[in-house]
Amino acid sequence: MSKLVLVDGSSYLYRAFHALPDLRTSRGEPTGAIRGVVAMLRRLVIDGNPDYFAVVFDAPGKTFRDEWYPEYKATRTPMPESLALQIAPLHELIRVEGWPLVMVDGVEADDVIGTLVKKAEAQGIECVISTGDKDLAQLVAPRVTLVNTMSNETLDEAGVVAKFGVRADQVLDLLTLTGDAIDNVPGVPKVGPKTAAKWLEQYGTLDNVIAHAGDIGGVVGENLRAALDWLPQAKKLLTIKTDCVLPFEPAELVVRPPDAPALKNLYERFEFRSWIKDVPEPAATVERPASNVQREDTAKSTPDARRPTVERNYEMVLDQPAFDRWLAAIERADLVCFDTETTSLDPLQARLVGFAFAIEPGRAAYVPLAHRYTGAPAQLALDTVLAQLKPWLENPRATKLGQNVKYDQHVLANHGISLAGVANDTMLQSYLLESYRPHDMDSLAWRHLDVKTITYDEVTGKGANRIGFDEVAVERATEYSAEDADVTLQLHRLLYPRLAADAELRHVYEAIEMPTREVLFRMERNG
Numbered sequence: 001m002s003k004l005v006l007v008d009g010s011s012y013l014y015r016a017f018h019a020l021p022d023l024r025t026s027r028g029e030p031t032g033a034i035r036g037v038v039a040m041l042r043r044l045v046i047d048g049n050p051d052y053f054a055v056v057f058d059a060p061g062k063t064f065r066d067e068w069y070p071e072y073k074a075t076r077t078p079m080p081e082s083l084a085l086q087i088a089p090l091h092e093l094i095r096v097e098g099w100p101l102v103m104v105d106g107v108e109a110d111d112v113i114g115t116l117v118k119k120a121e122a123q124g125i126e127c128v129i130s131t132g133d134k135d136l137a138q139l140v141a142p143r144v145t146l147v148n149t150m151s152n153e154t155l156d157e158a159g160v161v162a163k164f165g166v167r168a169d170q171v172l173d174l175l176t177l178t179g180d181a182i183d184n185v186p187g188v189p190k191v192g193p194k195t196a197a198k199w200l201e202q203y204g205t206l207d208n209v210i211a212h213a214g215d216i217g218g219v220v221g222e223n224l225r226a227a228l229d230w231l232p233q234a235k236k237l238l239t240i241k242t243d244c245v246l247p248f249e250p251a252e253l254v255v256r257p258p259d260a261p262a263l264k265n266l267y268e269r270f271e272f273r274s275w276i277k278d279v280p281e282p283a284a285t286v287e288r289p290a291s292n293v294q295r296e297d298t299a300k301s302t303p304d305a306r307r308p309t310v311e312r313n314y315e316m317v318l319d320q321p322a323f324d325r326w327l328a329a330i331e332r333a334d335l336v337c338f339d340t341e342t343t344s345l346d347p348l349q350a351r352l353v354g355f356a357f358a359i360e361p362g363r364a365a366y367v368p369l370a371h372r373y374t375g376a377p378a379q380l381a382l383d384t385v386l387a388q389l390k391p392w393l394e395n396p397r398a399t400k401l402g403q404n405v406k407y408d409q410h411v412l413a414n415h416g417i418s419l420a421g422v423a424n425d426t427m428l429q430s431y432l433l434e435s436y437r438p439h440d441m442d443s444l445a446w447r448h449l450d451v452k453t454i455t456y457d458e459v460t461g462k463g464a465n466r467i468g469f470d471e472v473a474v475e476r477a478t479e480y481s482a483e484d485a486d487v488t489l490q491l492h493r494l495l496y497p498r499l500a501a502d503a504e505l506r507h508v509y510e511a512i513e514m515p516t517r518e519v520l521f522r523m524e525r526n527g
Contacts, residue, residue: 001143004120004250005050006113008131009057009101012037013090015132017083019511023504030082031270034090039508041099043516044130045255047406048523052125054253055094056112059103063111065237072237075184089270096263098256107244110135114240117144120250128523135175138240140168145526147519154522165197173206176235185237186230189223206235274505278435310490314482315365316474323380323388326357326365331392333359335423337401337489340408341469341481343370347410348524352382353470354477355389358485361493366478373471386415396420403427403441403488406521413525426488428513429495432505445487448494453487454480 016036023032045053065072094101104112110133117127117139127144129136136146137160146155153159160168177196179187187196199216203209213225264279317323330336337358342350353371358364369382392398393412401424402408409419430439437443445451459480460466469477500506 001124001126002051003048003126003128004052004116004253005044005048005054005128005130006116007041007044007053007055008109008113008129008133008136009037009055010109011132012040012055012130013083013087016040016512017080017086020507021503022082023507025269025271029270030086031272033083033086034093034270035272035504035508036512037090038093038097039512040516041094041097043513043520045099047517047520048128050128050255052120052250052253053255054100054102054116056102056109056116057091058109059105059107061105063106063108065108069185069233069237071184073183076182089266093263093266093270096259096266098258100253100255102248102253104244104246107241111241111244112246114139114242115244115246116250116253118242119246123250125250130519135180135238135240137164137168138171138175139242140171145523147523154519154526156526164193166200170200170205172235172239173200173209175238176206176231177209179234180238183237185234186227187234188220188227188231191220191223195220206231274432274502275435310362310486312362312483312486313364314478314486316478317365317367318377318379318474320380323367323385326367327388327392329359330357331398335399335401335489335492337364337485337492338408339402339481339485339488340411341366341477342411343468343470347407348414350411350414352386352411352415354481355385356481356485358482358489361490362486364482364486364489366474366481368474368477371470371472371474371477373473377474379474386417390417393417394420399423401426401489401492403444403484403491406517406524409521410525422514422517424492424496425514425517426491426495428509428517429492429499432509432513433495433499441484441488441491444491444495449487449490451487454483456480 013033017033020032020036022030023035024030041055044050091101102112103109113129113136117129120127121141121143125143129139129144129146130148131146132148137155140146140155140157140160142157146159147153148155153163155163157168160166160171164171164174166174174193174196175187177187177191177199178193179185199209200206203212209224210228210231213221213228216224258279260279260281264276267273267276267279315322315326317326339356340350340352341354341356342352344350352369354366354368356364356366367385368379369385371379393400394417398421400419400421402422403425404427405419405422405425409422412419426441426444427439430437430444437447442453442455445453459472459476460469472480499509
């Protein structure tokens with residue numbers, strides 16, 4: 001099924017503005033919100049790989065709601081000047097990036113999004129709305145999902161019920177009863193989400209709540225009866241229109257190649273130095289982050305491969321006492337690098353074959369769990385090991401590190417484990433520092449550590465001769481997987497200080513890239 005990703009531009013803009021410090025160029029031009037928005041959009045486009053994509057903003061000027069209700073949004077505080085100055089440059093940058101920018105005169109962004117969603121649904125296209133605006137929850141449907149890149153929240157139909165206490169088709173009625181203070185649309189005084197949800201659970205719809213207003217006692221009942229004449233107008237104002245006339249169709253919203261000269265000029269103007277190297281030269285293409293699970297042998301053209309200098313102590317864990325020792329060491333460690341070995345490169349289908357852990361450079365272990373070949377040694381039971389590891393894996397205070405952790409997160413989810421406490425991902429660190437170069441672990445190890453790592457192809461073979469990882473001898477699997485975890489830990493110790501030395505990059509990494517990784521995981525998980 002094709003996928004349309006619609007970004008609520010204003011939501012991104014405000015959240016990036018408040019998430020990042022007041023970044024400015026050497027000339028004093030504010031750029032923090034621009035940097036934050038574009039960083040999030042880059043991740044959505046690269047990792048989300050949507051078939052159709054658009055960033056939707058409000059067009060300047062009044063809309064039909066202002067005609068209906070002159071006080072609409074009248075209480076909003078003026079936009080900070082430093083943010084207002086970034087809007088036009090951001091729009092320009094989005095356009096030259098090749099991303100569709102949508103603004104329709106007289107129509108709010110929410111209504112544009114609502115109309116595009118309905119059109120896409122009718123055409124069998126899955127929709128993902130990236131926003132922090134609760135009003136858009138009224139659009140959630142079987143093929144329509146909301147994601148929030150800042151809070152890591154994903155709202156499908158079940159998520160709406162969990163968050164609001166009502167179904168998606170009842171969200172509008174709930175918002176009407178509670179009102180929207182941001183847009184200056186009053187609801188019923190002293191009625192909050194819990195009371196509104198209770199009424200809707202009992203009566204089903206706003207119309208039925210109104211019909212039974214005389215049955216509701218207390219102060220809230222009196223307030224409800226006093227608001228009866230206003231509620232239809234409030235609902236009208238809060239209803240997202242899905243039938244606006246738009247000059248384009250969802251299928252026209254495709255990502256185009258960037259305008260390289262203009263893009264380079266804007267990156268230079270905004271002093272986004274780490275991104276200037278991404279801009280393709282004529283007849284060149286921008287390299288995208290590579291996964292650590294499908295890796296290339298980056299040293300194959302160099303016969304004199306450099307060897308590791310860190311003394312290695314890798315352990316194959318086959319019995320319970322050895323595993324207990326490692327589990328205790330993991331639980332004591334301040335930061336643990338972990339890696340999974342699996343049955344498939346498809347994260348949604350992969351099942352665990354083994355775990356690797358590294359707690360300091362050169363010290364790592366591999367726990368084989370499901371190697372199946374003639375002569376394979378007895379291994380610890382998968383269910384037993386997962387039961388012991390689950391509290392640590394799901395502990396948000398147990399800090400973890402990995403390379404392309406999103407893959408491992410999917411694998412663990414396949415086994416009913418909700419990974420938490422991921423503090424760092426070396427693939428994302430590399431992407432921020434050198435986004436124009438390969439980010440697979442083999443390339444990073446060769447480039448930064450002078451280490452020629454064991455490649456996936458060397459372990460499993462190629463083409464028709466490739467075997468599953470569960471058929472790899474446990475001794476060879478230990479060399480390969482423990483090395484993965486060890487090298488990733490060493491890469492983190494080298495890359496993170498470089499990234500942290502740049503305040504701008506560090507904020508983008510911590511406030512945008514890592515949270516966006518979680519959102520992309522949820523998007524992929526939900527189909």
